[in-house]
Structures are given as C-alpha cells and as structure tokens.
Amino acid sequence: MIKKVLIANRGEIVGRIIRTCKRRGVASVVVYSEADRDAGYLEEADEAVLIGPANPLKSYLNIEKLVEVALQTGADAVHPGYGFLSERGAFAEAVVHAGLVWIGPAPELLRIISSKCTCRQMADQVGVPVVPGTLKPVxxxxxxxxxxxxxxxxxxxxxxxxxxxxxxxxxxxxxDIEKIYRQACSIGSAAFGSDACYIEHVVPRPRHIEVQFVADRFGHCVCLGERECSIQRRNQKIIEEAPSLIVTPADREKLFDWTRRLVLRMGYHGAGTIEGLRSEEGDYYFMEINARLQVEHPVTEFLTGIDLVACQLDIAEGKPLAFSQQDVSLRGHAIEARVYAEDPDTYIPSPGTIHALYLPEDNTQLRIDHALRANAVVPPYYDPLLAKVITWADGRDAAVDKLIEALEAIRIEGVKTTIPTCLKTLRNTLFRTGDFDTSFLDNGVTPGVH
Known part of the structure; x- marks a missing residue:
C-alpha cells in the first residue's frame, strides 16, 4: 500500500492530487521552486520542500533532486502530474531504481511510446486507422x-x-519545406532532445476527439467516454467537453474497441488518453497517446463519477480495476474552460501579481481546480494555466450556461486572462449548435446569438 506520495509538479494539479491522497489517508509531499513560494497548495500538503530556483531545469526538471527529496522525506511513491517529467522514461526509471513506486505506465513503455511514429506503427499493426502520412520519421x-x-x-x-x-x-x-524543416528540427532538439520528424496529411475541418481509459496489470482496459477538444489556440486546448455532440453510439463503440486493441498491444497499465481526429466526412484516425493524467480529466470525472487519481493509485499498488466497462455510465454533460494568464486576443503570456481574486465556491455542478490566491505572483517561467472551471448538468445547453455564469463571476485582477475568449466561444451560435472544428479560434470568434 502506498503511504506517502511525492507530487513532482506545480500548479493546480498538485492540489488536485492532494485531495485524493487525503481521502485515502495517504500523506503528500510537494516540491516548489523559489518562484512558487506563495503557492496555496504548500499549506495543503503534509510536507513542502524547496527544490531550487525558478529555472525549471534546476527545479521541476531536475530528476536527481526530485528523487533525492522523495527519499529524504520517506515517500514511497511519486506522482508526476502532467507536463514536466510526467512522460519522461528517464524519470520513471530513476524513481523505480530508487526503490519507489512510479504512479504511471512502466518506464520501459514510456521510452518506447515517446516516439509518435512507434505508436503509429503499433496502431497500424492492430488495425487502428492512423492519420495518413509516414509511419517512420523522414x-x-x-x-x-x-x-x-x-x-x-x-x-x-x-x-x-x-x-x-x-x-x-x-x-x-x-x-517553404527546407526552412520549416530546419525550424522544426531546431525546436525538437532544444525542447525534446530529438529532431526526428514525420508527415501527416491535413485532415479537412477536423474535430479533436479523445478517449480516456484506465488499464490495470491484469489485462483489463476500461474506456471512460470520449472528450471533444476541438476548441484550441496554438494547437493547445482551451475548452473541452464530454460527451461529444458529433460522436454517435456506434462511433463510441468503435473508438472504445480501437482503444482497447491499442492499449493491450502496448501492454499499457495506468490512466491514459488516446487522441484522434475526426474528418468532415466522419472518418476517425488515431493521432497519439498521452501516457499520463490529462489536464481535462475533471470533465470525465464529472461525467462518470470515477476518481481518476484514485484509479492511478490503485493500479500503481498492483490492484485490478474495481469496475468493468459495463459498470461505467456516462451521465449528463460536462464542460471545462481553461483560464490562462494570457492576453485574450494575442495569447501572449501575462505574468504579474494577482491584486484581487474572487472564485465561486465549488458545488455538485461546479468545480474549479486552481492554485490561486490574492497577492500571489504569476511567474513568467512556466505554463500560464491559472485554473480550470468545470460544470456539469443533465444536458449540454444547461452545462454551457452554468459555465458562462461561473466565468462571469470570476474576478482575477492584476493579470490578463483568457476568460473573455472562453465567454465569446461559449456564446457563439456555431459553438452552441456544435458546428465547429479545430480552426474555430483561428477563424476569429464573434459573440453570436443563441
């Protein structure tokens, strides 16, 4: 049994993991950089340890330091959250080598599936369609x-x-090929340690559809519904919802079947997400796998009533899943808006000090995951995500209306946020009727009437 978890991350996901740990009677250790000294979750955890300066290479990406802190504090497991080192095989290996439990897929699997081309090849082998293009790097x-x-x-x-x-x-x-290729290689080498590239055809007017799953070590894989993640800026999601208006029951069964095939082919255990695209003609394609907890996981938790962090802990402890596919029911509609510290028009980050803050209280139909507090500094060194606002209702229209109401009530003064962008989107006639794709924000959002 896991007794003490080191949470190797920062921001709202830390508080989220702490909540489940507390419900299970599991102690938590959080780490923080000098830039995060004022983070609210430092007081929620059982222990908080300073790990270095603001520079993430010397703090949140410092594998040796993170493992050292885990051992020094007596933690017996490490939860990586999302981003940073969450899908890094080297980190998972270091955790396991130190005799600790890694809360995620096996280290050797993380190394294998870090290659999107390898995942595309596996999907092709089990008959799961991939976005047309090259299966190997160019x-x-x-x-x-x-x-x-x-x-x-x-x-x-x-x-x-x-x-x-x-x-x-x-x-x-x-x-333009040579210039773009050189730029991509440069980004790959600097950000991911690899300049390997592959090619995909452009799918016309695509919808971004993903399937959340959990898989144990006994060959059981359960799908927890799909999420619609087509509202994006800079290829990053900003509004997610479930279920998707465009996915039929037959589509859902097909996507679940493809997910199980691919997960079992990989020998995957833990929580994960199969990401894909749906073409304008209704064809679905596998795109990639996210081998971690997703930012948008609260949407699925509202829809199913299943605690995904609890599932991760159970699987890491070697337990079989406590439920089968037949036990999962998708109830009502859930939708999430990500609130970033960004200019709502240019999406340029807006770091600064939060002078005043008001957030509505959570209830059975509203959840706000955040790490905000008045007079705290939003540092310029990390991803600018401030909060996630999630609502649930019996139907989509009611869930969207509740989300609008919640966003209108939020006050975050001192930094610019993407709340205006989210509100424009939620009020837009095309969004309300489900007539959108991944280019929605790129094409410009006007309020519309509903």
Whole structure:
C-alpha cells in the first residue's frame, strides 16, 4: 500500500492530487521552486520542500533532486502530474531504481511510446486507422519534398517526440519545406532532445476527439467516454467537453474497441488518453497517446463519477480495476474552460501579481481546480494555466450556461486572462449548435446569438 506520495509538479494539479491522497489517508509531499513560494497548495500538503530556483531545469526538471527529496522525506511513491517529467522514461526509471513506486505506465513503455511514429506503427499493426502520412520519421528535407510532390499540399510536419502543440508546422508550398524543416528540427532538439520528424496529411475541418481509459496489470482496459477538444489556440486546448455532440453510439463503440486493441498491444497499465481526429466526412484516425493524467480529466470525472487519481493509485499498488466497462455510465454533460494568464486576443503570456481574486465556491455542478490566491505572483517561467472551471448538468445547453455564469463571476485582477475568449466561444451560435472544428479560434470568434 502506498503511504506517502511525492507530487513532482506545480500548479493546480498538485492540489488536485492532494485531495485524493487525503481521502485515502495517504500523506503528500510537494516540491516548489523559489518562484512558487506563495503557492496555496504548500499549506495543503503534509510536507513542502524547496527544490531550487525558478529555472525549471534546476527545479521541476531536475530528476536527481526530485528523487533525492522523495527519499529524504520517506515517500514511497511519486506522482508526476502532467507536463514536466510526467512522460519522461528517464524519470520513471530513476524513481523505480530508487526503490519507489512510479504512479504511471512502466518506464520501459514510456521510452518506447515517446516516439509518435512507434505508436503509429503499433496502431497500424492492430488495425487502428492512423492519420495518413509516414509511419517512420523522414530522413531529411528530400523526403518531405518527395512526399509533397507525390501527395500534394498542404501537409503537417510534426516532431516524433513533440508535445504540447510544439513543433507542429503546416506546409502549403514546396519552396517553404527546407526552412520549416530546419525550424522544426531546431525546436525538437532544444525542447525534446530529438529532431526526428514525420508527415501527416491535413485532415479537412477536423474535430479533436479523445478517449480516456484506465488499464490495470491484469489485462483489463476500461474506456471512460470520449472528450471533444476541438476548441484550441496554438494547437493547445482551451475548452473541452464530454460527451461529444458529433460522436454517435456506434462511433463510441468503435473508438472504445480501437482503444482497447491499442492499449493491450502496448501492454499499457495506468490512466491514459488516446487522441484522434475526426474528418468532415466522419472518418476517425488515431493521432497519439498521452501516457499520463490529462489536464481535462475533471470533465470525465464529472461525467462518470470515477476518481481518476484514485484509479492511478490503485493500479500503481498492483490492484485490478474495481469496475468493468459495463459498470461505467456516462451521465449528463460536462464542460471545462481553461483560464490562462494570457492576453485574450494575442495569447501572449501575462505574468504579474494577482491584486484581487474572487472564485465561486465549488458545488455538485461546479468545480474549479486552481492554485490561486490574492497577492500571489504569476511567474513568467512556466505554463500560464491559472485554473480550470468545470460544470456539469443533465444536458449540454444547461452545462454551457452554468459555465458562462461561473466565468462571469470570476474576478482575477492584476493579470490578463483568457476568460473573455472562453465567454465569446461559449456564446457563439456555431459553438452552441456544435458546428465547429479545430480552426474555430483561428477563424476569429464573434459573440453570436443563441
């Protein structure tokens, strides 16, 4: 049994993990950089340890220091949250080598599936359609030129080990290939330690559809519904909801079947998400797997009543899943808006001091995951996510209305936020009727009437 968890992360996800640990009687240790000295969750945890300066390379990405703190505080397990080192095989290996429990997929699997091309090949092997393109990384500029001549433009050049929307480049003409390829390789080397790239066709008017699953060590994989994540800026999600208006019951069964096939082929255990695209014609394609807790996991928790962090702890302890696919019911509709410290028009980060703060209280139909407090500093060194506002209702319209009401009530003074962007989207007629795709924000949002 896990008795004490080191949470190797920062921000709202830390408080989220602490809540489940407290319910289970598990002690928590949190780490913080000098830039996060005022974080509210430091007081919620049983222990808090300073691990270094603001620079994430010397704090949240410092594997040696994180393992050292886990051992010094007597933690017997490590939860990586999302982002930072959450999908880094080297971190998982260091945790296990130190005799600690890694709350996530096996380290060796993380190393294998860190390659998107490897995942694409596995999907192809078990009959799960992938977004058309190359199954292996391209050898160089010449391969991209040849692919463009053979299949036409536009196309996407993507990093094999990319993530978070980084390193995705759209190529619309042959003469831009070399420049874009060099830029992508540079980003890959700097951010992910690999400049390998692959090619995908551009799927027309795609919807971003993902399936949340949990899988234990006994060959059981249960799908917890799909999430619609098509409202994005800079290839990063900003509004997510479940279920998707466009996914039919037959589609859902197909997606669940594909998910189970791929998860079992990988030998995956833990919580994870299969991300995919749906074309305008209704064809679904596998895109990638996220081998961690997703930012948008509260949407699924509202929809199913299942605590995903508790599932992660159970699986890490070697327990079989406590429920089967038949036990899962998708109730009502849930929707989440991410609130970033960004200019709502340009999406440029807006660090600063929060001079005044008001957040509505959580209830059975409203949940706000955050790490905010008045007079705290929003540092410029990390992802600018401030909070996640999630609502639930019996139907979509009611859930959206509740989300609008909650966002209108929030006051965060001192930094700019994306709340205006979220409100414009939620009020937009096309969004309300479900007529949108991943280019929705790129095309500009006007309030509309509903």
């Amino acid at each position: 050898a160089g500029v010449g391969d991209v030129v040849e692919f463009g001549r053979a299949h036409g433009f536009p196309l996407f050049l993507k990093l094999d080990k990319g993530g978070g929307g980084k390193g995705i480049a759209r190529i619309t003409r042959a003469r």
